[in-house]
Amino acid sequence: MARYVVNRLAQAIMLLVIVSGIGFAILHLAPGGPLSQFAASAQMTQEDLDRVTSQLGLDRPLPIQYLDWFGRMVRGDWGKSYRDGEAVLAVISSHLGATLELMATATIIAVLLGCWIGILGALRRYSLFDTLATVGAMIALSIPTFWFGLVTIYVFSVKLGWLPAGNRETVGDGSFLDLMHHLIAPALVLALVETAMWGRFMRSSMLEVINQDYIRTARAKGLPEWRILTVHALRNALLPMITVAGLQFPTLLGGALVAETVFTWPGMGRLFLDSIGYRDYPVVMGILMFSAAMVLIGSLLADILYAVVDPRIRVG
Amino acid sequence: MADDTGKLGVPALGIPNRRQFFQLGAGAAAGWTLSGSAFAQAERPANPPDKPRGQVIAALSQEPTVFHPLMPGIEVDQGIWWQVFSPLWFIEPDGKFVPDLAREVPTIENGGLSADGLTWKIKLRNDVKWHDGTPFTAEDVKFSLELINNPGFRARSRVGHSLVKDITVVAPDEIHWRMEAPYSPYMSILASFTFIVPKHILEKVSDPNASPFHNAPVGTGPFRWAERVPGDHILLNAHAGYHGKGPYVERVVFKYIPDLTVLYTQFRTGQVDYTGLQGILPNFVQEAKTLKGRKIFVSSTSSVEHIAPNLEFGPFADRAVREALYLGINKQAIIDALYYGLPTQTESFVPQQAWSFQQGLPQHKYDPAKANALLDAAGWVRGSGGIREKGGVKLEFANSTTAGSAVREQCQQLLIQDWRAIGAAMRVNNMPAAVIWGDFWQQSKFNSVIVGVNFMLGSDPDVTPRFGSGAIPAKGGRGYNTYQYQNAEADRLLSQGAKQFDLVQRKATYGELQKLIRNDLAILPLFQGFIAEGIKEGLQGFRPNINMSINSWNMREWYWA
Numbered sequence: 001m002a003r004y005v006v007n008r009l010a011q012a013i014m015l016l017v018i019v020s021g022i023g024f025a026i027l028h029l030a031p032g033g034p035l036s037q038f039a040a041s042a043q044m045t046q047e048d049l050d051r052v053t054s055q056l057g058l059d060r061p062l063p064i065q066y067l068d069w070f071g072r073m074v075r076g077d078w079g080k081s082y083r084d085g086e087a088v089l090a091v092i093s094s095h096l097g098a099t100l101e102l103m104a105t106a107t108i109i110a111v112l113l114g115c116w117i118g119i120l121g122a123l124r125r126y127s128l129f130d131t132l133a134t135v136g137a138m139i140a141l142s143i144p145t146f147w148f149g150l151v152t153i154y155v156f157s158v159k160l161g162w163l164p165a166g167n168r169e170t171v172g173d174g175s176f177l178d179l180m181h182h183l184i185a186p187a188l189v190l191a192l193v194e195t196a197m198w199g200r201f202m203r204s205s206m207l208e209v210i211n212q213d214y215i216r217t218a219r220a221k222g223l224p225e226w227r228i229l230t231v232h233a234l235r236n237a238l239l240p241m242i243t244v245a246g247l248q249f250p251t252l253l254g255g256a257l258v259a260e261t262v263f264t265w266p267g268m269g270r271l272f273l274d275s276i277g278y279r280d281y282p283v284v285m286g287i288l289m290f291s292a293a294m295v296l297i298g299s300l301l302a303d304i305l306y307a308v309v310d311p312r313i314r315v316g
Numbered sequence: 317m318a319d320d321t322g323k324l325g326v327p328a329l330g331i332p333n334r335r336q337f338f339q340l341g342a343g344a345a346a347g348w349t350l351s352g353s354a355f356a357q358a359e360r361p362a363n364p365p366d367k368p369r370g371q372v373i374a375a376l377s378q379e380p381t382v383f384h385p386l387m388p389g390i391e392v393d394q395g396i397w398w399q400v401f402s403p404l405w406f407i408e409p410d411g412k413f414v415p416d417l418a419r420e421v422p423t424i425e426n427g428g429l430s431a432d433g434l435t436w437k438i439k440l441r442n443d444v445k446w447h448d449g450t451p452f453t454a455e456d457v458k459f460s461l462e463l464i465n466n467p468g469f470r471a472r473s474r475v476g477h478s479l480v481k482d483i484t485v486v487a488p489d490e491i492h493w494r495m496e497a498p499y500s501p502y503m504s505i506l507a508s509f510t511f512i513v514p515k516h517i518l519e520k521v522s523d524p525n526a527s528p529f530h531n532a533p534v535g536t537g538p539f540r541w542a543e544r545v546p547g548d549h550i551l552l553n554a555h556a557g558y559h560g561k562g563p564y565v566e567r568v569v570f571k572y573i574p575d576l577t578v579l580y581t582q583f584r585t586g587q588v589d590y591t592g593l594q595g596i597l598p599n600f601v602q603e604a605k606t607l608k609g610r611k612i613f614v615s616s617t618s619s620v621e622h623i624a625p626n627l628e629f630g631p632f633a634d635r636a637v638r639e640a641l642y643l644g645i646n647k648q649a650i651i652d653a654l655y656y657g658l659p660t661q662t663e664s665f666v667p668q669q670a671w672s673f674q675q676g677l678p679q680h681k682y683d684p685a686k687a688n689a690l691l692d693a694a695g696w697v698r699g700s701g702g703i704r705e706k707g708g709v710k711l712e713f714a715n716s717t718t719a720g721s722a723v724r725e726q727c728q729q730l731l732i733q734d735w736r737a738i739g740a741a742m743r744v745n746n747m748p749a750a751v752i753w754g755d756f757w758q759q760s761k762f763n764s765v766i767v768g769v770n771f772m773l774g775s776d777p778d779v780t781p782r783f784g785s786g787a788i789p790a791k792g793g794r795g796y797n798t799y800q801y802q803n804a805e806a807d808r809l810l811s812q813g814a815k816q817f818d819l820v821q822r823k824a825t826y827g828e829l830q831k832l833i834r835n836d837l838a839i840l841p842l843f844q845g846f847i848a849e850g851i852k853e854g855l856q857g858f859r860p861n862i863n864m865s866i867n868s869w870n871m872r873e874w875y876w877a
Contacts, residue, residue, distance in 0.1 A: 037390055
């Protein structure tokens with residue numbers, strides 16, 4: 001087991017190095033730069049722009065810039081944002097809480113609702129509920145998050161006035177209830193796609209399990225249906241969902257990016273978009289590395305957990 | 317200027333005489349001639365409360381991130397700087413220089429300026445305190461000017477400042493310096509974007525480009541720094557010891573809402589009190605005017621929306637082509653159809669409200685027949701597909717603008733049709749903002765670009781960095797003459813204007829320059845920029861100021877009725 005974990009860790013580190021190299025190259029080779037935003041200013045001349053470029057070290061050869069950045073990164077210095085001069089790790093952590101809050105709430109909603117829909121759909125296969133759940137999932141997976149967010153704002157904020165049109169809190173309030181009030185709409189919008197996916201996966205997994213011989217045997221033995229469902233079927237059906245959970249992180253992060261923009265949620269997704277727009281290289285690279293590490297850790301944990309619960313994996 | 321009817325008007329211009337000009341504090345370029353009555357709701361607050369009361373939530377579509385007011389920043393950052401810091405003097409909407417940290421604005425008549433414009437003597441207020449309670453003195457002014465010229469400091473711009481020599485603190489409330497050469501726009505540079513920073517804090521930092529001050533600034537302005545939640549908002553509290561009038565609200569929240577549709581929705585639902593940069597999209601303006609409890613202001617800005625030709629690019633080098641293309645644009649259709657009739661046509665790089673604006677420039681006419689005749693006469697003959705050619709060069713070119721700028725992209729579609737009718741083929745080559753305004757624009761790699769540019773230095777019409785032949789970056793010049801415009805007469809006028817301290821003479825000089833640039837069609841002007849802003853009813857004191865980059869410049873005067 002230890003060897004398996006070490007191997008997977010080594011692969012993950014190699015992947016991170018590759019991601020850093022490719023990410024750095026793409027970002028820096030893309031046209032434009034962090035000073036482009038000042039070009040239309042009536043105050044800065046080309047000479048000023050050149051001077052600031054040199055002061056930021058952006059006129060050095062790209063490999064030198066990369067090695068310098070990489071060397072500092074592995075020592076824990078992820079650089080400073082070009083926009084506000086804050087340390088990159090501080091910038092990321094200042095946005096991380098909001099994103100985790102949104103993602104965690106959406107995940108809880110999606111897991112509970114999605115699993116319930118999936119299980120019920122599997123148990124009542126081809127029933128009206130199952131058909132409606134299937135059609136609903138297809139629609140949810142097809143609806144652009146951006147559009148759904150805007151519709152939610154229009155209906156619940158503009159027309160009904162039930163929910164705030166955005167933001168994480170009312171400035172100066174910040175009570176738990178206020179936070180929850182602001183969280184409802186973006187979390188539901190983000191949870192929509194997730195719920196559909198969890199529902200579909202859970203349905204498939206459950207169907208596979210309840211058609212197994214041991215379930216039939218349990219029924220033949222006269223065990224109560226609830227016991228067959230919870231002890232025998234559900235536990236085994238949830239097993240593949242560990243992998244789903246581990247691999248859902250990138251999708252969730254992508255969805256959060258859109259939801260954060262629509263609902264003016266001060267999270268990582270919006271920070272990433274803003275930073276790309278401003279070509280804030282240190283922050284973009286920081287988020288890239290952080291997200292890549294999270295995805296790899298999620299995938300690694302899923303693999304390890306799977307290996308723990310299913311010994312055949314280790315052998316394979 | 318502003319009104320709440322939606323249409324822009326141009327107020328009558330009144331040119332002050334030389335004495336009046338110097339009384340305005342201008343030994344330099346200055347002053348707009350808008351009458352105060354031109355501003356709807358632009359009156360000074362009549363009955364502000366005795367003590368600061370309530371809060372204002374101002375929504376911005378870009379996030380302010382630069383809080384050191386002497387470092388590279390964008391317009392939205394200035395919204396914070398104007399609340400936290402103070403300049404020596406500022407410019408009112410009517411064009412007057414008004415002393416702020418200075419006791420009076422230096423003029424030749426009050427002895428603050430020598431007749432040759434080389435010696436500046438500034439008397440300062442002695443009742444000003446920094447937000448941490450430390451008294452403000454002339455040492456702070458000296459430190460700020462020297463910091464800008466410090467080679468290790470990432471200063472935004474040294475234009476004008478680099479001429480300042482021999483700074484002498486005569487007394488805690490008086491400072492003198494000498495200019496290496498006369499430079500009249502410096503008065504406006506000091507007023508518009510030169511904020512004074514605290515010596516007692518910044519002299520202690522080891523790296524002037526990174527210190528705690530950068531994220532918790534201390535100034536002498538009407539509001540003091542409270543907190544910043546990155547990506548969300550900035551909170552400023554009223555500064556009880558402010559040396560000027562106000563502030564009248566307890567706090568100001570700058571709320572960052574990147575999407576303009578979402579920003580408008582939040583204004584509509586009452587979550588924000590004021591829509592700052594970039595305001596309300598033109599397509600929402602009519603609806604916004606019908607909202608109860610809201611007031612909408614459409615104001616001109618100093619920016620001039622234009623088509624920027626690269627004058628070194630094949631067909632554009634021919635003036636006849638530029639004139640034909642200009643005649644071929646149905647400008648009014650663009651303004652009416654795409655901008656809902658909100659902006660006004662212009663022919664100059666100078667805003668129509670400025671004292672330096674030249675009246676009587678040739679007015680644009682949409683005249684495709686004349687454009688065709690002009691091109692025929694110049695030897696541009698129609699070839700295959702109806703596209704004109706001359707000497708093997710086809711009259712076809714790319715036009716670029718910021719990708720995603722929906723209205724400009726629609727404008728390009730109209731231009732394609734307009735120009736096709738006169739035998740010119742335009743294709744679209746748009747790019748993201750971070751790309752197009754980089755080397756592509758700076759190094760004149762474009763054919764033509766649709767862009768809005770504020771050519772003014774604060775309120776000064778000195779456009780040497782824009783049209784001077786020594787300011788072409790693609791030719792190693794110091795400036796941003798990306799058009800690659802070169803004209804010896806323009807250079808002469810620019811040099812002359814920057815040395816003149818008499819308003820009448822300056823007006824004549826810059827008038828000639830405007831005629832020259834209009835005649836040469838160095839740019840193809842479309843219209844003067846505008847911004848539509850909304851405020852909640854009951855919020856008083858909002859005064860659009862064309863001399864400032866941002867209309868929330870005077871939040872110290874804002875209060876709830």
